[in-house]
Amino acid sequence: MVKSSNDAAVNGTGDQPDHSAQDVLIVGGGPVGCLTAFILGRAGINVTIIEKLPTTSDSPRACGYYGASQFMLNELGLYDLIRKEGFMTHGLCWRKKPTDDGKGGKAPGEMLAIQPLTSPDDTEFKVGAGLLNLPQADLNKLFLREAIKTGHVDIEFSTELVSITENIENGVRVVVRNNQRQAEREMRATYLVGADGARSSTRKALGLPFPGHTWPERLISTNVLVKNEYNPAWQTFYVLDRVHYTISTPLQDPVIGKTTLWRYTIAADPEDDRPDEDLLTDENIMRHYENVMPGPRPLQVQIQQRASYRIHQRLAPTMRRGNCLLAGDAAHANNPYGALGLNTGMLDADALAEALIMVLKENHPTTVLDIYSDERRKVFQFFVDPTSTQNKLRVHSNDADTAAQDDWFFRMMNDPSKLTLKQVQEMAKPYNEDWRTNIRQIVADKQ
Ligand SMILES: Cc1cc2nc3c(=O)[nH]c(=O)nc-3n(C[C@H](O)[C@H](O)[C@H](O)COP(=O)(O)OP(=O)(O)OC[C@H]3O[C@@H](n4cnc5c(N)ncnc54)[C@H](O)[C@@H]3O)c2cc1C
Missing domain, CATH: 3.30.9.10 (D-Amino Acid Oxidase, subunit A, domain 2)
Known part of the structure; x- marks a missing residue:
């Protein structure tokens, strides 16, 4: 059974974990985990990633990244590197x-x-x-390479999360298994980030359901x-x-x-x-x-x-439980029509890493982590989930012979030269303004 922050409040802090080894333990060396590690590492925060595969995954998945992600990656100094390896459409x-x-x-x-x-x-x-293109497997490697270069990030392959044994105000204890050595051991950290994909062991260990549909x-x-x-x-x-x-x-x-x-x-x-x-x-x-x-x-x-x-189409009921946070597909899943999955995950990484920097380095209260959870869940509920759902339905619920006349979106996009500025701005707003979460601005606005 997981000892939670509530246990700590009831029982006192108990035996406090020694979290000198790392400030943040990231479960999952996918693109979201590695990008989170990079942002934390460049801020001087010590991170260990555990990844259950022996290398980063090569599976054929995401490849195209929109404006909101491009601006974020540019601020981090990663856009040019990605563009050099990839190409634009x-x-x-x-x-x-x-x-x-x-x-x-x-x-x-x-x-x-x-x-x-x-x-x-x-x-x-x-x-x-335009659309920035680089296959996910290459993007993942690039994020990991840049994270390791910060000097604050390491990764253990063939190592998976087994259970979370303690999750209190002062830190987290987990049991991990090295699949090559068939050995289990304990790891400790101040914060744990579950970026372990849609079947997230972290989410399950926290007892969080994944409501929605398949x-x-x-x-x-x-x-x-x-x-x-x-x-x-x-x-x-x-x-x-x-x-x-x-x-x-x-x-x-x-x-x-x-x-x-x-x-x-x-x-x-x-x-x-x-x-x-x-x-x-x-x-x-x-x-x-x-x-x-x-x-x-x-x-x-x-x-x-x-x-x-x-x-x-699924969303966890929270992206924070005590000192454990969720990001990327571990927290939300959507169909890939419209390329909204990894783009959303990268924007989670951006918001979460910023929130953790504020808490770990700048003495902000841990409520900043609740703001992360609330704001990213809102983005999924109001933009990512409905937009990806309609993107998918648009390609199979319409008859191809009548769709161009029947569907308002097709009619509008049929001749982009006739679009009014207002229509363009209306369509661009969720992509440009709502998708990314400016944690610092939101915290400042609340003060
Ligand atoms: C066909 C297809 C096309 C897609 N195209 C696009 C696109 O063009 N644009 C877009 O934005 N999105 C796209 N997506 C979605 C995108 O692939 C996902 O959103 C993305 O993989 C999420 O990244 P992640 O790091 O959160 O999770 P993942 O990529 O799933 O990475 C999770 C990592 O955690 C590891 N792991 C799992 N369990 C454990 C454990 N217990 N312990 C340790 N490690 C663990 C896994 O091995 C994996 O490496 C597409 C998806 C599909 C299926």
Whole structure:
């Protein structure tokens, strides 16, 4: 049973943990854990990350980052590093399925609407303009590398959280297991951050539920080498379909005539109850590519990576329990349509690290951590959850033949040149103003 802050209040502080080893223990060396560690480390706070895998994860997941994250990463000095390893795109679009190109192959499907994130001829891409692209696995490594360079961060791989045995005002005790040595031991810290993904052991150890729902269909996510035959300005495209709706996005700069890596994520039929291995066979994936991939036939592609995912809309009832905090997918999960998951997680990392710096280094009261929890949960409830839900429904609840007329969003985005300034500002506000939490400003406003 976890000894909580309340126990401490009832029993006195009891035997106080010696937390000299680290100020903050981060469970999960994913992108959110490593970014939190970087921000804390550069402020001189000692951090240990435990990661249950033997290396950082290589699974095919996030790749595109919006303005709010770009501004935050720029302030941290990370934007230029990411841009050097990655590349920029102009925005996204929605299409019908590819059609016969008259030469035995398929042409890109009819364009239904465009969402420009900068003008199509922008080559400079000021910070905040366009979509910053770098596969999550590379971003994760970059965050970890920069965190370790601060001299205040270390990471133990193959080590996972087993239980939280004490969570009181003065610190946290946990049991961790090293999976290579098959050995369990105790670790102590002043604060613990659970950044251990949607199945978070931290959240479970704190006894927190994860209310919300799981969508009935699984997503088949693939990284695939494709020869670039077309040069659309809006490289990232959704293909509308009632069942096998799809999102495709480049993972490397899609130079025309060159073969580069792309992500194709295709929804499986919710009625398809075959095991994941069967969804991920070459044969099944190629069958889907035939429907959604433009280009000459027979398709000449090489599948590099594949994974299937269950997708959710869920939010923990709090992101703080005593000296334990949650961040990223451990606290909230949303479907990946609109790329809102890791962007939200990185903005959690930004707000949480700032809150911890205020408490650990600047003598602010620990109520700052409650503000972190409240503000980030509000962002999920009022922006991330409804927006990602509607992004997903938009690609499969509309008939592709009538969507462009029926759906107000498609009608509005059909011709961005007709958008009024007011409409643009209205749409941009949640992305630019609400998504990121300025903890310092909120604390100052409350004083
Ligand atoms: C197909 C797909 C596409 C996506 N595309 C986008 C996108 O374009 N943009 C976007 O913003 N988001 C996207 N997302 C969402 C994004 O991938 C997640 O939001 C992101 O992974 C969250 O990062 P995290 O660090 O919170 O969790 P994770 O990436 O899940 O990392 C958690 C880490 O904790 C470790 N761990 C777990 N349990 C323990 C334990 N007990 N002890 C120690 N370590 C543990 C795990 O091994 C893992 O390394 C996508 C998701 C999917 C599935």
